[in-house]
Amino acid sequence: xxxxxxxxxxxxxxxxxxxxxxxxxxxxxxxxxxxxxxxxxxxxxxxxxxxxxxxxxxxxxxxxxxxxxxxxxxxxxxxxxxxxxxxxxxxxxxx
Numbered sequence: 001x002x003x004x005x006x007x008x009x010x011x012x013x014x015x016x017x018x019x020x021x022x023x024x025x026x027x028x029x030x031x032x033x034x035x036x037x038x039x040x041x042x043x044x045x046x047x048x049x050x051x052x053x054x055x056x057x058x059x060x061x062x063x064x065x066x067x068x069x070x071x072x073x074x075x076x077x078x079x080x081x082x083x084x085x086x087x088x089x090x091x092x093x094x095x
Contacts, residue, residue, distance in 0.1 A: 007034045011045040029053060 009031025011023050026045040034043035 005038065006041060007031060008042045009034065009045065010042060026050075 009027040009029070011027040011030060013023065026049075029049060030043040030045040033049065034040050
């Protein structure tokens with residue numbers, strides 16, 4: 001005998017001008033949050049989830065900008081081994 005556990009991600013349409021692909025992406029984002037809590041079978045996309053996604057995209061975009069600008073520097077070899085282990089990279093943002 002098999003047990004199936006079905007989870008749903010729901011995006012409530014509040015703006016019909018948003019492309020369907022974006023709506024599906026938001027429903028999938030909600031669905032991914034339900035995997036963290038197996039007892040929750042329905043997860044809704046809301047403003048807090050949107051803010052979390054936007055923050056993650058901002059951080060990733062900033063990091064990509066740093067990588068493309070070659071602004072990562074390795075710690076100085078003259079530092080003690082314990083200090084180098086604590087900080088593999090120092091990130092310097094130009095902006």
